[in-house]
Amino acid sequence: MKRIIDTDDAPAAVGAYSQATSNGSLLFTAGQIPLTADGELLDDEPIAAQTEQALYNLDAILDEAGASSDDILKVSVFLADIDDFEAMNEAYANYFDDEPPARSAVEVGALPKGVGVEIEAIASLE
Numbered sequence: 001m002k003r004i005i006d007t008d009d010a011p012a013a014v015g016a017y018s019q020a021t022s023n024g025s026l027l028f029t030a031g032q033i034p035l036t037a038d039g040e041l042l043d044d045e046p047i048a049a050q051t052e053q054a055l056y057n058l059d060a061i062l063d064e065a066g067a068s069s070d071d072i073l074k075v076s077v078f079l080a081d082i083d084d085f086e087a088m089n090e091a092y093a094n095y096f097d098d099e100p101p102a103r104s105a106v107e108v109g110a111l112p113k114g115v116g117v118e119i120e121a122i123a124s125l126e
Contacts, residue, residue, distance in 0.1 A: 009060035011035040020061045027065050027125055031078065031118040032057035033111065043115045047084040051091040054119040062123060071123040072101045078118040082107035088117055 034050035
């Protein structure tokens with residue numbers, strides 16, 4: 001059975017999607033951009049700061065679902081500019097300092113609200 005995950009500690013969904021969904025075993029997050037729960041968009045910040053905010057949003061969603069970053073199995077990172085990979089990767093490595101999950105990182109044509117990064121994750125809830 002599908003369960004919707006919703007927390008006020010991450011940006012609210014602004015369209016026809018949920019912050020995350022779960023089937024009880026796996027958690028699938030929506031892509032998280034550098035937008036605070038209060039609605040402050042960090043699109044002018046360096047990519048490291050944008051990455052940290054997106055990961056902070058993931059943390060809030062994971063916490064609401066009863067999980068943590070240790071439970072993440074796969075991450076997808078979408079970059080507006082692949083030249084930002086190194087700075088994103090450094091901030092990302094600080095978040096996943098031990099046994100990081102599988103990851104894809106790709107450049108895309110554009111991201112919502114003109115941000116530099118969007119991050120989504122799949123986590124185990126078992």
